């Protein structure tokens with residue numbers, strides 16, 4: 001991707017799964033990556049993989065709910081998220097607070113801290129948020145998760161409008177079912193395969209490629225948009241014939 005070499009990025013939740021793939025991809029594109037995760041061991045293992053590939057990264061143990069300052073920063077990928085589910089009628093305040101707190105508030109607080117730093121630096125910047133197909137349509141057990149991801153999409157649009165004057169572009173990547181710690185099996189469920197034209201899990205590297213595009217100069221006229229990397233899941237209706 002154009003324009004990534006020498007930039008500094010923070011990728012939250014990059015100790016595993018999609019975040020780790022985004023960190024590896026940006027590092028391979030020449031970005032100095034801060035691998036931020038609340039699990040310090042996982043952050044360290046992503047950094048080790050990046051170093052083995054001859055690229056640059058630093059581990060940073062943090063909880064996205066408690067971040068208020070960064071150093072120099074060109075790119076934030078706000079990826080950290082919880083996918084915990086509970087049926088609506090049984091949903092507890094605790095689950096609601098944890099999911100909304102990590103996903104929506106975590107994205108807000110990281111993006112605000114990053115944007116303030118970028119405004120101070122005066123050279124613009126990129127913020128890539130991570131939503132989900134669950135932020136685009138409803139899903140069983142996803143009252144908190146879906147609301148948090150729909151909130152991230154709207155927050156992204158608002159940030160794109162308010163930060164444009166500072167040359168900070170803000171977009172979201174919306175993954176479909178992807179093979180990570182959460183989805184450890186070889187195949188998605190039959191229900192998902194029936195509805196999803198590509199009928200397979202996405203590989204985290206396929207989500208990372210879209211995030212890298214949104215962080216690069218190749219996306220210089222793109223702001224406020226949702227890029228689904230979802231095997232066609234969200235454009236497919238229920239009708240079979």
Ligand SMILES: NC(=O)c1ccc[n+]([C@@H]2O[C@H](COP(=O)([O-])OP(=O)(O)OC[C@H]3O[C@@H](n4cnc5c(N)ncnc54)[C@H](O)[C@@H]3O)[C@@H](O)[C@H]2O)c1
Pocket residue numbers: 012013014015016017018019036037038039042062063064065079080081082083102106130131132133174175176177178179180181182183
């Ligand atoms: N895997 C999927 O199928 C899928 C689909 C759609 C969207 N997503 C989204 O992609 C993102 C990454 O998902 P994943 O499957 O790679 O998840 P994962 O659980 O495999 O990895 C998430 C990482 O985030 C870290 N993390 C969790 N809470 C944190 C916090 N408060 N502060 C800092 N780090 C924290 C965890 O320690 C973990 O290393 C999430 O936002 C998720 O909602 C995933």
